Amino acid sequence: MTISVLLADDQHLVRAGFRSLLRRDRDIVVVGEASTGDEAVRTARELRPDVILMDIRMPGLDGISATKQILAELDSTRIIILTTFETDEYVFAALAAGASGFLTKEIVPDRLREAVRVVAGGDALLSPSVTRRVVGQFAHRPVPAATSGGDRLAVLTEREREVVRLVATGLSNEEIARELVISPLTAKTHITRAIAKLGVRDRVQLVIIAFEDGLVTS
Structure with missing residues (x-):
């Protein structure tokens, strides 16, 4: 390619x-x-x-x-x-x-x-x-009450939500895998599925949603 x-x-x-x-x-x-x-x-x-x-x-x-x-x-x-x-x-x-x-x-x-x-x-x-x-910096931004909440994240499984939370704290796939005792490939799969379900471009946008919807706070 x-x-x-x-x-x-x-x-x-x-x-x-x-x-x-x-x-x-x-x-x-x-x-x-x-x-x-x-x-x-x-x-x-x-x-x-x-x-x-x-x-x-x-x-x-x-x-x-x-x-x-x-x-x-x-x-x-x-x-x-x-x-x-x-x-x-x-x-x-x-x-x-x-x-x-x-x-x-x-x-x-x-x-x-x-x-x-x-x-x-x-x-x-x-x-x-x-x-x-x-x-x-995201951790110190106020979460807008009118637009935040769990609506967008409701489409995720509990494991996918946990993976997204760890992505938002700045962890790599390998670090997420160690934290959850799974393989790096499985961690990447969860991230890929979360990206697809939420309709975002990449993991950077996952971070934005995680903070905007209150999944991760300061």
Whole structure:
């Protein structure tokens, strides 16, 4: 399987660097580039890439707004937000826009290629230094009484709810498996089923629902 990638960044040297890194692997093909958010939206519509590496700060339409527009039209496309600024503001904006990954531009080459594969495979990815801060910040957000409650989570089995709760506390599949004394494959299966039942894109969205619906609180 070949993974098609669109590069969206206003800096030519950054795009050239990513293109050079990604072309080393035969299963990843850079099919297009964009230097603005508007161009990223137009190019995504035309090429329908599997994965987009999206810069946040670009002229005109920013990367977050471009992400929202693209994902509203292309259900199968996955977007990784890339930035030099590892701040909570950008993390939450990216997650709210539907991004499946958030990484800083200091990422090492092997990690970048792994990130593309992980996201293309339907999973979500955050840099390790961001994940705990995302969970911690969600834990301190008030749960809106009007929109929270167990309605969405009612479709899950008790075991699936427990797995989602552990996902929301920042545990990996392996850590969940150890906690529940099950195999990592079984943990992943429960996560996949919960994603399907709740109609969300990935495990990042599971975290959002878990906190919004009160399954996990501070």
